[in-house]
Amino acid sequence: MRTTLTLHAALRKSLVIALTLFTWTAASADLPGGSVIVASHPLATDAGLEMMRKGGSAVDAAIAAQLVMSLVEPQSSGIGGGLFLVSWQAKSKKLETYDGRETAPKSVTPNLFLGADGKPLSFVDAVVGGRSAGVPGVIATLWLAHKEHGTLPWADLFQPAIALAESGFPVSPRLVKVIAMVPSLALIPDTAAYFRPGGKALAVGDILKNSAYAQTLRTIAAKGPDGFYKGAVGQAIVDAIVKAPRGAVALTLNDLASYKPKKRQPVCGTYRAYKICGMGPPSSGGVTSLQILKMLERFDIAGMTPMSAQAIHVFAQAQRLAFADRAAYLADPDFVSVPLKGLLNPVYLARRSRLISLTSVLAQVQPGNPKGADRTLRRLRIPDNSKPSTAHISIMDRNGNVVSMTTTVEGPFGSHLMAGGFILNNQLTDFAFEPRTGNQGFANAPQAGKRPLSSMAPTLVFDAKGKLFAVMGSPGGWRIIPYVTKTLIGMIDWKMDTASAIALPNIASRSGPVEIEDGRGLDKVAGELKTLGHEVRFVEQTSGLNGFRITAQGIDAAADKRKEGTVAAD
DSSP states (O other): OEEEOOHHHHHHHHHHHHOOOOOBOOOGGGTTTOOEEEESSHHHHHHHHHHHHTTOOHHHHHHHHHHHHHHHOTTTOOTTSEEEEEEEETTTTEEEEEEEOOBOOTTOOTTTTBOTTSSBOOHHHHHSSGGGOOBOOHHHHHHHHHHHHOOSOGGGGGHHHHHHHHHOEEOOHHHHHHHHHOGGGGGSHHHHHHHSGGGOOOOTTEEEOOHHHHHHHHHHHHHTTHHHHSHHHHHHHHHHHHTOSSSOOOOOHHHHHTOOOEEEOOEEEEETTEEEEEOOTTBOHHHHHHHHHHHHTTSOGGGSOTTOHHHHHHHHHHHHHHHHHHHHHOSOTTTSOOOHHHHHOHHHHHHHHTTOOSSOOOSOOOOOOOTTOOTTBOOOOOOOOOOSOOEEEEEEOTTSOEEEEEEEOOTTTTTSOEETTEEOOOGGGGSOSSSEETTEEOTTOOOTTOOOOBOOOOEEEEOTTSOEEEEEEOOOGGGHHHHHHHHHHHHHTSOOOHHHHHHSOOEEOSSSOEEEETTSSOHHHHHHHHHHTOOEEEEOOOOOOEEEEEETTEEEEEEOTTSOOEEEEO
16 A cells, blocks of 8 residues: 655655765774664664664664565565574674575475476576575574574564554655566566556655555564464465466475574685685675685785776686686585585685786686585576665674674565565575586586575674674675675775775676676776776676774774665664
């Protein structure tokens, strides 16, 4: 349901939403007594800060923010999707990582995305409908994190989102823009009716209510994960998928009830004098970012002009080498032997780094041969057709406890299916569409119970003394990896503050051209890169980075101006 704001209120709301970048610094005497949250939408930021003001922990704040994000930016993340959460407990010095990635239903086979002719489905045919939806992991994982690190009652964390769902929230410019970008929403009539009521797309400032989501949240608040994976909400998820107007597949309540969040070992490595930690497989974010950084370590990046042709050249080359390894070896470690130690071995990465020349471009890039690698497996290199979605939250509570959480339904708008007032993900399209070629299988092929490979990279950085230095993450599909890595280089090598490092032009290179963020005045640099032998493409790269540094002067936090994130602090 929607209504229209008065002109005055609409302008006021638009001004609030337009505050997409805000930096805050506390006096050093306030640390760690202060708290800070950087989230991808102002209303989510407010909800998280409200919980911390009530004495809640960083985990409590993350939960409240996520529940609001599911409502106000359904194109990006929500309870129908998955997440990766990195937690740092200041008192115990304990680093933990939580894997809330979606799983494939038991009915899934390696041929999930093959048509009747044995060929891969088109991306739209694969994404839109029941075929692409994995068993959601958000609620089960947040429940586990809350059980271990929450301080407020579980039900209290739901109140901001319930109130917004009932009273309505102002539709933001970003949501309106993404609705216009996704005409395929029309393929799912019920969903189209929510985002285009009466056939007319939502407009900026419209007040959107969602009573079905409010009821879903009340049920989960009262019953915990059972309120999501069982009962009426669980049945609504099953019905949405098995009765989908497109791509209907078999999903059962047992698939939902069987979902288990997992605590994984953090993946850590060094760059310069810093220790960088993040998520391991089934996320490729931590591993691939660490590989890129380690291959760059032998170069004097600090002596290079930021985003000069030379800096972009070596950054792009390191990306191509790391992504080749990612394509070959990374997948769900519960199903595939992942040579993690070999991929992060400094000797191996030094050998890979020597392939990078300052004066020429690698003609071909092949995966390396790290110790422990199973070279009979490959992940097929398929085009990434998804538009940037996902969201990130960076939080520190007044006790110095930290959460870095990246959360997603993919999409945008996931599978386009809705159940209980929320969007269901399309994460299974992160599997390889072809399970094998000839006699060679792919590590990331679909399989029942398996978690598809991800690029999410929630990241924590520690200084040489082991003190927390920075927290970072981003949305953006496979480009999350270069987005986060670029920002770390800005902070560490170029000594930039958080806002400046985030604002650096985005540069991404996987297996093809060097992608330069369009509209950033890098035409001359592009010409120099072409002279070196690079193919260059200007691409819109709408990152949504956010995070903070802890400095001698206080907390330096920022949200990416490219999206709607904000900072709030006490």
